[in-house]
Amino acid sequence: MKLNVKNETSRLRAVVLGTAVSNGAVPKVEEAYDPKSIEHIKAGTYPKEEDMVAEMTAVANVFEKYDVKVFRPQIIENYNQIFARDIALVIEDKFVKSNILPDREKEIQAIQYVIDEIAPDKVYKAPSDDIHFEGGDIMLHNDHIFIGTYKGEDYSDCIVARTNMKGVSYIQSLFPNKIVKEFDLNKSMDDPRDNALHLDCCFQPVGKNKAIIHKEGFRNLNDYQYLVDLFGNENLFHIDKNEMYHMNSNIFSISEDVVISEKGFTRLNSWLRSLNITVEEVPYSEIAKQEGLLRCSTMPLIRD
Numbered sequence: 419m420k421l422n423v424k425n426e427t428s429r430l431r432a433v434v435l436g437t438a439v440s441n442g443a444v445p446k447v448e449e450a451y452d453p454k455s456i457e458h459i460k461a462g463t464y465p466k467e468e469d470m471v472a473e474m475t476a477v478a479n480v481f482e483k484y485d486v487k488v489f490r491p492q493i494i495e496n497y498n499q500i501f502a503r504d505i506a507l508v509i510e511d512k513f514v515k516s517n518i519l520p521d522r523e524k525e526i527q528a529i530q531y532v533i534d535e536i537a538p539d540k541v542y543k544a545p546s547d548d549i550h551f552e553g554g555d556i557m558l559h560n561d562h563i564f565i566g567t568y569k570g571e572d573y574s575d576c577i578v579a580r581t582n583m584k585g586v587s588y589i590q591s592l593f594p595n596k597i598v599k600e601f602d603l604n605k606s607m608d609d610p611r612d613n614a615l616h617l618d619c620c621f622q623p624v625g626k627n628k629a630i631i632h633k634e635g636f637r638n639l640n641d642y643q644y645l646v647d648l649f650g651n652e653n654l655f656h657i658d659k660n661e662m663y664h665m666n667s668n669i670f671s672i673s674e675d676v677v678i679s680e681k682g683f684t685r686l687n688s689w690l691r692s693l694n695i696t697v698e699e700v701p702y703s704e705i706a707k708q709e710g711l712l713r714c715s716t717m718p719l720i721r722d
């Protein structure tokens with residue numbers, strides 16, 4: 419298989435879509451690794467496997483409609499394998515395995531059968547354990563690579579900070595010709611409305627030259643300003659705390675003019691339609707309870 423991904427929006431041909439099958443029992447609070455899951459564990463509203471499986475099937479059906487080749491992870495019993503985005507990423511023709519949160523380390527084994535189809539000299543893994551990065555923090559924008567990170571001194575105690583500056587440097591070392599721009603993100607283990615878990619939870623390019631953004635997701639206003647200057651303010655769709663909480667920036671593009679989005683994202687979906695983008699609506703509010711949405715559960719392998 420010849421990989422090719424250079425941005426978030428070119429026509430999709432092949433993708434890994436996570437799975438909610440055998441997701442395991444409702445975790446204990448101390449087993450969860452994001453504040454939104456914790457909120458739902460405490461409230462007794464943690465999502466049921468059958469509901470999440472149905473939501474992911476709706477996404478698979480959209481891919482089928484657009485003739486996209488879909489790979490699903492093999493099932494690891496009682497293990498969360500929904501968020502395929504984070505376990506590895508494709509940049510151009512390279513497949514880079516993430517150095518992910520230890521709780522999620524086993525997920526990659528389930529797509530070994532996909533990795534086996536890639537030329538071994540195109541598969542990369544960071545040389546040391548203190549280099550951290552997850553796919554949700556890394557976004558491609560042609561000559562740019564955008565990377566979400568956290569520069570706070572409490573990084574090592576913060577399980578919602580998944581990409582460090584060593585991770586940023588590692589990605590730059592693999593792609594010396596790209597402009598790598600890092601973004602310091604706001605993190606909160608207590609309140610999901612203040613937690614930009616990954617870059618794709620507060621920002622994502624869409625369409626030809628547009629992007630969705632949550633200003634308060636950025637710790638450093640210069641980082642936010644960088645995106646305003648690059649895209650132009652008139653091309654940005656600003657979402658508020660609540661919309662971030664519901665994960666409006668985490669839709670997924672099949673092409674510049676076709677997007678998969680959550681059916682409840684009324685304001686966002688009408689903006690997309692006003693740009694002549696076809697919006698394929700799916701129900702995804704159960705998956706969203708685990709602080710991830712459509713971009714988080716997909717890992718593109720081939721785009722045009």
Ligand SMILES: NC(=[NH2+])NCCC[C@H](N)C(=O)O
Nearest residue numbers: 452501554616708709710714
């Ligand atoms: N790319 C993403 N934003 N992924 C979301 C992953 C959510 C998952 N609960 C975690 O904490 O790891």
